Amino acid sequence: xxxxxTVMNNQQVPAVGQPYTRNDAACHDLSIRVRDLNLWYGKxxxxxxxxxxxxxxxxxxxxxxxGCGKSTFLRCLNRMNDLIPSVRTEGLVEIDGRxxxxxxxxxxxxxxxxxxxxxxxxxxxxxxxENVAYAPRMHDLVSRKxxxxxxxxxxxxxxxxxxxxxxxxxxxxxxxxxxxxxxxxIARAIxxxxxxxxxxxxxxxxxxxxxxxxxxxxxxxKEKFTIVTVTxxxxxxxxxxxxxxxxxxxxxxxxxxxxVMFSTPAQKKTEDYISGRYG
Amino acid sequence: xxxxFDEISQQLKRRHRKSARLKWITMGSLGLAGLFLVLFFxxxxxxxxxxxxxxxxxxxxxxxxxxxxxxxxAFDEELLPLISRTxxxxxxxxxxxxxxxxxxxxxxxxxxxSGVDQYLKGHRHRLSEEEQAAIDARVEAGQxxxxxxxxxxxxxxxxxxxxxxxxxxxxxxxxxxxVTLAISFPIGVMTAVYLEEFAPDNRFTxxxxxxxxxxxxIPSILFGLLGLAIFINFFGVPRSSPLAGGMxxxxxxxxxxxxxxxxxxxxxxxxxRHAGFGVGCSRWQVVRDHVLPLAMPGIMTGSxxxxxxxxxxxxxxxxxxxxxxxxxxxxxxxxxxxxxPAQIFTWSGEPEQAFVEKTAGGILVLLTILISLNAFAVVLxxxxxxxx
Numbered sequence: 261x262x263x264x265x266t267v268m269n270n271q272q273v274p275a276v277g278q279p280y281t282r283n284d285a286a287c288h289d290l291s292i293r294v295r296d297l298n299l300w301y302g303k304x305x306x307x308x309x310x311x312x313x314x315x316x317x318x319x320x321x322x323x324x325x326x327g328c329g330k331s332t333f334l335r336c337l338n339r340m341n342d343l344i345p346s347v348r349t350e351g352l353v354e355i356d357g358r359x360x361x362x363x364x365x366x367x368x369x370x371x372x373x374x375x376x377x378x379x380x381x382x383x384x385x386x387x388x389x390e391n392v393a394y395a396p397r398m399h400d401l402v403s404r405k406x407x408x409x410x411x412x413x414x415x416x417x418x419x420x421x422x423x424x425x426x427x428x429x430x431x432x433x434x435x436x437x438x439x440x441x442x443x444x445x446i447a448r449a450i451x452x453x454x455x456x457x458x459x460x461x462x463x464x465x466x467x468x469x470x471x472x473x474x475x476x477x478x479x480x481x482k483e484k485f486t487i488v489t490v491t492x493x494x495x496x497x498x499x500x501x502x503x504x505x506x507x508x509x510x511x512x513x514x515x516x517x518x519x520v521m522f523s524t525p526a527q528k529k530t531e532d533y534i535s536g537r538y539g
Numbered sequence: 540x541x542x543x544f545d546e547i548s549q550q551l552k553r554r555h556r557k558s559a560r561l562k563w564i565t566m567g568s569l570g571l572a573g574l575f576l577v578l579f580f581x582x583x584x585x586x587x588x589x590x591x592x593x594x595x596x597x598x599x600x601x602x603x604x605x606x607x608x609x610x611x612x613a614f615d616e617e618l619l620p621l622i623s624r625t626x627x628x629x630x631x632x633x634x635x636x637x638x639x640x641x642x643x644x645x646x647x648x649x650x651x652x653s654g655v656d657q658y659l660k661g662h663r664h665r666l667s668e669e670e671q672a673a674i675d676a677r678v679e680a681g682q683x684x685x686x687x688x689x690x691x692x693x694x695x696x697x698x699x700x701x702x703x704x705x706x707x708x709x710x711x712x713x714x715x716x717x718v719t720l721a722i723s724f725p726i727g728v729m730t731a732v733y734l735e736e737f738a739p740d741n742r743f744t745x746x747x748x749x750x751x752x753x754x755x756x757i758p759s760i761l762f763g764l765l766g767l768a769i770f771i772n773f774f775g776v777p778r779s780s781p782l783a784g785g786m787x788x789x790x791x792x793x794x795x796x797x798x799x800x801x802x803x804x805x806x807x808x809x810x811x812r813h814a815g816f817g818v819g820c821s822r823w824q825v826v827r828d829h830v831l832p833l834a835m836p837g838i839m840t841g842s843x844x845x846x847x848x849x850x851x852x853x854x855x856x857x858x859x860x861x862x863x864x865x866x867x868x869x870x871x872x873x874x875x876x877x878x879x880p881a882q883i884f885t886w887s888g889e890p891e892q893a894f895v896e897k898t899a900g901g902i903l904v905l906l907t908i909l910i911s912l913n914a915f916a917v918v919l920x921x922x923x924x925x926x927x
Contacts, residue, residue: 343813343816370819371817372819376813380810382808382810382813384811384829395818398818398820445814
């Protein structure tokens with residue numbers, strides 16, 4: 261397969277290093293551009309020559325069988341892989357015209373603009389208020405108490421959690437139910453007003469009702485944020501994602517509009533996977 | 540071919556017997572260990588508790604002219620051999636400071652000699668028949684009594700048994716522990732934070748790690764030699780001082796604190812770190828704001844236990860000269876001082892019978908402090924234990 265075949269062709273992609281410009285109305289602005297991305301865990305290559313463009317204010321779902329590299333790829337986007345000593349990355353990941361892997365890019369600045377929600381809800385063992393207020397205060401987005409309160413309320417409202425927790429903001433975040441904790445983590449991520457939110461199987465530890473709540477939330481959040489989500493659940497991808505990328509053994513097999521992908525997959529492997537023949 | 544139930548239960552019976560036997564053996568060893576503990580405590584309590592009481596004699600002190608030069612003149616001739624020298628020898632000074640008192644007299648409870656004390660407690664003593672009779676008569680009259688031994692808790696060491704106390708050793712221990720903690724806690728915690736949160740995993744850090752683990756197992760007397768060679772001989776820290784002792788014990792406590800801090804840091808779930816990194820914390824912010832607060836109870840527990848270990852240490856302090864005769868409570872970190880285990884060690888070498896109970900009494904004080912410290916560590920751990 262041609263390494264550029266997976267890039268969607270209906271885009272006028274600006275040259276590498278150039279800022280994104282609005283294309284024709286039918287298309288969305290680019291948010292993240294990935295070119296020839298390779299990644300190794302020690303000697304094992306986990307990502308093979310990935311090329312993909314992710315679009316602003318859309319939900320992109322990454323699907324594929326276990327071990328296909330979708331979570332690894334997600335962590336490349338905010339350099340969480342840096343935390344694993346044996347990981348080596350090559351290639352270009354460009355966000356807002358900047359190479360995130362360049363020496364000039366500070367990973368703290370990157371993560372300020374690319375937030376993350378994890379598989380298992382992991383609120384800080386602090387109060388609900390502190391969970392949301394901590395990061396904005398750390399990044400000097402707010403200082404006064406009233407500003408903090410406003411921001412916490414806004415983030416919790418955006419995460420659809422405000423009504424449930426407004427009377428107990430000073431109870432520990434860990435006292436909430438699993439689904440509420442995950443929404444608290446989303447509130448925490450959006451409180452610093454990032455551009456992109458990465459979600460690593462955000463509903464896999466949750467019950468169906470909490471899952472539905474979070475899926476609705478993703479639908480609302482994409483008005484403001486670019487969302488990239490990893491999911492094991494193909495129905496979920498079909499429900500929430502505008503675009504879907506199918507990963508297999510470290511390669512992107514197919515990347516397309518979700519509706520197109522699920523109705524008329526171009527590749528045999530994709531068809532086999534989404535029809536449940538393996539994975 | 541399958542066995543019948545009878546055959547199976549026959550075989551099972553043997554297995555059950557075996558496991559029952561094993562259970563009894565394990566319980567027996569636990570019981571034995573418990574028995575030793577009980578015996579140890581019973582022995583210490585029976586030997587040590589009497590040390591908290593001391594014999595006093597009620598007598599008339601007449602502040603005559605002669606008493607101003609010779610304290611012995613102030614007391615009844617018959618009683619004099621029974622009254623502690625420490626009481627007698629301060630009389631002239633007392634009169635020099637208050638000349639008005641000359642010519643007066645007063646009745647007072649004064650410290651008896653250790654012989655009287657041991658006689659009253661039924662221990663071996665060296666009193667003559669007449670002296671015993673004199674004591675017996677006065678006990679009848681309520682003029683000789685065992686009272687709370689404020690001297691033991693209120694003064695320093697003395698060669699006169701009834702005047703020897705543990706206070707200078709307690710103060711010495713406190714000062715030494717302050718030095719130990721002030722040095723080993725920050726260095727130990729910072730080292731552990733570096734090794735656990737910042738250091739790359741390479742051969743160099745592995746060698747450091749192995750060496751730290753080995754340091755924890757080194758005989759403590761070697762730390763004493765190190766302290767002597769480096770702190771005292773090279774840096775010129777005053778010998779016998781809490782500063783020298785505390786620095787030496789800090790060397791010994793460091794590996795304990797480092798190891799327990801690393802364990803505490805490692806028990807903080809990775810998801811908390813990821814959450815921190817995910818919102819854009821720098822590594823230091825993750826450690827300071829999220830990891831350290833969660834690890835703190837574990838760190839404190841480890842440090843208290845390390846400190847308790849250091850508090851009971853004698854060998855390295857012998858080398859840096861802290862087993863010294865210290866009658867006065869230490870004034871500063873650079874003055875000569877002694878510590879509780881060293882004081883106990885000193886007393887245990889005294890030939891006089893009265894020092895036996897001092898030794899046991901000192902052990903009781905030390906044990907009480909150590910047990911309270913450990914209990915405090917347990918309470919701390921229970922109180923701040925978090926689930927996430």
